[in-house]
Amino acid sequence: MAPSLHNPPFIFFFFIFSFFFFPISSTDTTSLIFKGCSKQKFPDPSQIYTQNLKSLFSTLISQSSQKPFFSTSSGDGGTSLQGLFQCRGDLSLPQCNDCVSKIPSMADKLCGQALAARVQLTGCYLRYEVAGFREVSGTELLFKVCGSIQVAGSGFEERRNTAFEMVENGVKNGGALFYAGSYRSVYVLGQCEGDLSEGDCGGCVKTAAEKVNGECGDSISGQIYLNKCYISYNYYPNGIPSISLGPFNSLVFILFFSILG
Structure with missing residues (x-):
């Protein structure tokens, strides 16, 4: 039974x-x-x-x-x-x-x-x-990791927020619920589960970005995994390392440098 x-x-x-x-x-x-x-x-x-x-x-x-x-x-x-x-x-x-x-x-x-x-x-x-399990909210926080290095001032928070806005707009308008890019030395990546609408995806990524601000503070790197989406970022205050990323194999790159952070 x-x-x-x-x-x-x-x-x-x-x-x-x-x-x-x-x-x-x-x-x-x-x-x-x-x-x-x-x-x-x-x-x-x-x-x-x-x-x-x-x-x-x-x-x-x-x-x-x-x-x-x-x-x-x-x-x-x-x-x-x-x-x-x-x-x-x-x-x-x-x-x-x-x-x-x-x-x-x-x-x-x-x-x-x-x-x-x-x-x-x-x-x-x-x-x-x-079948029958109670569903977890799409914006439930499942996992986070924040780099240990902190940076304050120098416009970091503004740069990161602008980069996050790029992710939010990118997942809504790109048609693939995925976005990877950079803004002034802040590398960002975001993705939503494939059954979300573009609007819901943008909302989920926005929530993830807000959780970054609350969970990671001024950390120069971090990843936030919600039930239906995730966002990842890394900031290089001393300049971007001279390494070829390829067509954004950069999530791995970001995770690697987050360990160092």
């Missing part, structure tokens, strides 16, 4: 047990940023959930070679699972497929038989939940 998923103990919350950073190259897209796992596990000895999860993973991996975002479900009734993946907007389809293909085995090791989980890598993320 399937468990009741509408009682308070089964309300889904992300528990960020840990996060890891690794020395990464400018082409790396599969390093773990964070994981979120529900406390509730698949009922034992039933194998229905695990079979549905395997089927869901197989479909998502297959679709990741054809498109950068896809959502679907697996199974019927109370044992069905909903899931999706999304790749960073500057990845090719082969890169997307390679990134998404890494997640199922990682999810099994990191979250075990959790009834809901999200695994976020540098270049993509995948999440799933059993």
